[in-house]
Amino acid sequence: MELAPAILGSNSAAPQAPQDRQLAKQSELLQSFFGIPSIDKAWASPSPRGNGLDVVVAMSQIDLPGNAKRNFMSHLYLPEAGHGLDPATNCHWSPFPIQLSGASLVVPSPSGSKVLVVCNTEPASKDSPCSVKLQIWGPMQLLKEVHVPSKLHGSVYTDGWFEGVSWSHDERFIAYVAEEPPVDRPVFGQAMGKDGQKQEGEAGTWKGQGDWMEDWGECYAGKRRPLIYVADTNSGSVQAVEGIPQDLSAGQVVWAPSSSEGTQYLVFVAWSSFADNFKTPRKLGMKYCYNRPCALYATAAPMFGSHSLDRTPGAPLKLTATISSAFSPRFSPDGEFLVFLSAKAAVDSGAHCATNSLHCVKWSGGDSLGTLPPARDVVPVISRPDAKGFPGLYCSTFLSHPWLYDNRTLLLTSAWRSTQVIVSVNLESGEVLRLTPEDSISSWSLLSVFKNILLAVASNPGSPPDLKIAYCSSMEKISDAAFQWSDIPTPVEHTEEVQSILSSISSRILQIPVPSSDGNEILPQGAKDPFEAIFVSPGEVKEGSEPPPLVLVLHGGPHSVSVTGFSRNYAFLVGLGFSLLHVNYRGSLGFGEEALQCLLGNVGRRDVNDVLTALDVVLAEGLAKPDKVAVVGGSHGGFLTSHLIGQAPGRFVTGIVRNPVCNISSMVGITDIPDWCYMESYGKAGLNLYDEAPSVKHLGAFYQASPIAHVDKVQVPTMFLLGAQDRRVPVSNGLQYAQALRARGLEVKVIVFPDDIHAIDRPQSDFESFVNIGAWLKRFT
Numbered sequence: 001m002e003l004a005p006a007i008l009g010s011n012s013a014a015p016q017a018p019q020d021r022q023l024a025k026q027s028e029l030l031q032s033f034f035g036i037p038s039i040d041k042a043w044a045s046p047s048p049r050g051n052g053l054d055v056v057v058a059m060s061q062i063d064l065p066g067n068a069k070r071n072f073m074s075h076l077y078l079p080e081a082g083h084g085l086d087p088a089t090n091c092h093w094s095p096f097p098i099q100l101s102g103a104s105l106v107v108p109s110p111s112g113s114k115v116l117v118v119c120n121t122e123p124a125s126k127d128s129p130c131s132v133k134l135q136i137w138g139p140m141q142l143l144k145e146v147h148v149p150s151k152l153h154g155s156v157y158t159d160g161w162f163e164g165v166s167w168s169h170d171e172r173f174i175a176y177v178a179e180e181p182p183v184d185r186p187v188f189g190q191a192m193g194k195d196g197q198k199q200e201g202e203a204g205t206w207k208g209q210g211d212w213m214e215d216w217g218e219c220y221a222g223k224r225r226p227l228i229y230v231a232d233t234n235s236g237s238v239q240a241v242e243g244i245p246q247d248l249s250a251g252q253v254v255w256a257p258s259s260s261e262g263t264q265y266l267v268f269v270a271w272s273s274f275a276d277n278f279k280t281p282r283k284l285g286m287k288y289c290y291n292r293p294c295a296l297y298a299t300a301a302p303m304f305g306s307h308s309l310d311r312t313p314g315a316p317l318k319l320t321a322t323i324s325s326a327f328s329p330r331f332s333p334d335g336e337f338l339v340f341l342s343a344k345a346a347v348d349s350g351a352h353c354a355t356n357s358l359h360c361v362k363w364s365g366g367d368s369l370g371t372l373p374p375a376r377d378v379v380p381v382i383s384r385p386d387a388k389g390f391p392g393l394y395c396s397t398f399l400s401h402p403w404l405y406d407n408r409t410l411l412l413t414s415a416w417r418s419t420q421v422i423v424s425v426n427l428e429s430g431e432v433l434r435l436t437p438e439d440s441i442s443s444w445s446l447l448s449v450f451k452n453i454l455l456a457v458a459s460n461p462g463s464p465p466d467l468k469i470a471y472c473s474s475m476e477k478i479s480d481a482a483f484q485w486s487d488i489p490t491p492v493e494h495t496e497e498v499q500s501i502l503s504s505i506s507s508r509i510l511q512i513p514v515p516s517s518d519g520n521e522i523l524p525q526g527a528k529d530p531f532e533a534i535f536v537s538p539g540e541v542k543e544g545s546e547p548p549p550l551v552l553v554l555h556g557g558p559h560s561v562s563v564t565g566f567s568r569n570y571a572f573l574v575g576l577g578f579s580l581l582h583v584n585y586r587g588s589l590g591f592g593e594e595a596l597q598c599l600l601g602n603v604g605r606r607d608v609n610d611v612l613t614a615l616d617v618v619l620a621e622g623l624a625k626p627d628k629v630a631v632v633g634g635s636h637g638g639f640l641t642s643h644l645i646g647q648a649p650g651r652f653v654t655g656i657v658r659n660p661v662c663n664i665s666s667m668v669g670i671t672d673i674p675d676w677c678y679m680e681s682y683g684k685a686g687l688n689l690y691d692e693a694p695s696v697k698h699l700g701a702f703y704q705a706s707p708i709a710h711v712d713k714v715q716v717p718t719m720f721l722l723g724a725q726d727r728r729v730p731v732s733n734g735l736q737y738a739q740a741l742r743a744r745g746l747e748v749k750v751i752v753f754p755d756d757i758h759a760i761d762r763p764q765s766d767f768e769s770f771v772n773i774g775a776w777l778k779r780f781t
């Protein structure tokens with residue numbers, strides 16, 4: 001069944017067949033879900049009006065016809081915030097939001113009196129050789145606009161990883177991360193310049209390609225090396241931070257506290273182009289891969305006029321030489337400590353993501369910059385958490401100001417089993433407190449910290465994002481009990497149908513015992529503890545009544561996690577009448593390091609058995625019927641989906657895969673992360689076995705671990721959603737498997753999105769994926 005675009009919209013005038021009408025209705029419903037806005041960021045500052053708080057809230061909403069995201073901002077006034085007044089009755093929103101167009105980043109200054117707006121204008125035309133505009137706004141006007149020439153740098157990084165923008169303490173300078181300028185391509189042809197060089201643009205000349213430029217893989221195709229730049233907002237001049245070695249990519253820059261001699265230092269993260277842990281002289285893919293070694297560096301800021309430092313910049317100094325990974329640097333507000341996150345557990349084990357740790361080092365003051373003393377562990381990697389205890393850190397960044405008023409308590413958002421929570425960490429004692437309610441099914445995300453006030457957003461499968469506020473009632477002792485959360489009314493309107501679906505959604509977290517087939521294996525205790533699955537249904541499933549068809553939803557990675565936060569796509573599927581089971585099989589983040597590591601070397605077996613065990617639990621509880629179960633997953637989730645329809649053919653009526661890993665033996669030669677193929681197939685031994693030219697023996701092992709090895713057993717129709725620009729799991733992997741199914745007489749439906757990468761998240765592609773997933777599930781369940 002092919003979906004003609006004409007029947008997807010709601011305005012089609014032609015008469016429609018019943019199934020077309022049904023599809024048009026489903027498409028209309030999904031459009032309504034796509035209209036639900038997200039709350040992305042918030043900045044709080046003291047209001048000039050008494051004890052109140054002024055909050056700027058950044059939101060976004062999908063623009064389907066424009067295939068883009070609309071970004072807009074609204075203002076919220078909270079009178080007497082933190083003084084016990086109920087925000088539910090006392091807050092004021094501005095009457096309407098203002099849309100931001102052309103802004104790639106918005107970063108308020110620390111005092112809140114100015115804001116930087118970064119506009120990436122690439123590709124710059126020849127006539128306008130400017131790649132970026134930096135605008136500095138005051139309360140009522142544009143104070144300065146800096147046009148950065150393309151020959152100085154390319155686009156400012158806005159990827160959430162290399163990205164970093166930092167205002168200096170006096171709010172005069174801004175340090176940020178942008179692509180290094182392009183190298184000149186060779187010019188060939190007749191015309192020669194006076195100096196004997198060929199001149200571009202003259203008749204009879206053309207440009208060659210020049211050398212291949214290695215990039216950081218998926219999401220970074222064609223992106224040049226990230227480097228650090230500093231803009232002077234007074235003069236409008238911009239300078240590169242010099243001395244960064246050619247083999248380092250730099251990002252996440254912050255200003256160090258001012259030293260007593262007035263020297264201004266920058267601290268940043270740098271990643272080597274050579275992946276030391278895999279002993280290969282190449283860049284391995286960065287996206288979703290925290291196992292890339294990295295370190296903190298410090299360097300003197302560039303010289304600007306009278307602010308100049310009378311010294312030539314040397315090579316930056318490596319600050320963290322004794323730890324394999326250090327990122328997200330933040331200084332305590334009093335400048336005494338530098339804290340950072342580490343993914344050393346991932347770098348050292350080779351897993352693409354693992355349990356993180358938090359470290360802290362006393363900052364020397366910067367007067368005589370030297371290697372810092374070894375950092376102190378504040379939050380270590382947790383091997384085996386208690387059933388209800390802190391499972392370890394699963395966060396990759398902090399807010400730019402993550403500090404409570406005491407200068408020693410750092411706040412962050414982290415996965416905690418199947419939810420996302422806000423925790424506080426005391427730098428001195430290392431005590432970690434969960435600040436969001438334990439009995440909440442919601443997932444939380446911290447947006448802003450101001451003195452003793454926290455702003456956050458919370459959502460769950462039946463509840464789109466809502467703003468929350470908490471204030472710490474005890475200024476002496478910070479404890480979880482000291483935080484009381486209140487709702488801030490968010491006046492978002494939903495259609496009646498969406499509202500009715502949302503209010504019927506019921507969700508709970510199920511504890512799944514490890515499969516009995518594990519009984520004979522020697523496993524660490526943490527790998528024997530129960531894992532979890534999130535069961536979401538269109539209303540409570542009543543005993544004795546017919547349960548809805550069930551869709552297993554499997555996350556990718558595999559070291560990632562499904563949390564209880566709202567998803568418009570999955571709410572839509574529930575609205576179509578399906579129950580969902582998101583399985584956090586062992587290997588997922590949020591359950592401690594032993595549980596995570598037990599999957600490496602066992603993919604296609606341990607994860608498959610965990611998913612089948614979770615399904616057994618749901619069937620045994622009468623929440624689903626065994627003949628009405630489908631399975632959906634992307635990437636490693638697609639690997640599991642295709643494994644399941646092959647290894648357990650009688651248990652699923654259909655499988656739907658998005659950019660699935662179907663054949664590791666062919667993936668290894670074309671993916672940006674061949675290391676993943678080794679690590680997931682061989683476990684820790686993969687670190688030493690890794691080879692840019694895999695042997696026949698390795699290729700055989702990869703094949704045996706892959707769904708393609710079970711393709712002969714598949715009996716059900718399968719749908720494929722593929723991104724043609726995917727560098728992670730190139731489209732040929734899914735296509736080969738689809739052709740193999742077709743050749744065995746099975747029904748397949750394939751949609752290839754020509755401009756999509758691994759995530760298939762461009763709005764129209766995401767929409768078309770899920771409208772088809774809904775229709776396909778309706779047809780086969």
Ligand SMILES: CC(=O)N[C@@H](C)C(=O)N[C@@H](C)C(=O)O
Nearest residue numbers: 288352556557558635636637
């Ligand atoms: C590390 C990684 O990208 N692995 C892929 C095979 C994968 O499963 N990706 C995840 C993150 C995804 O959901 O796309």
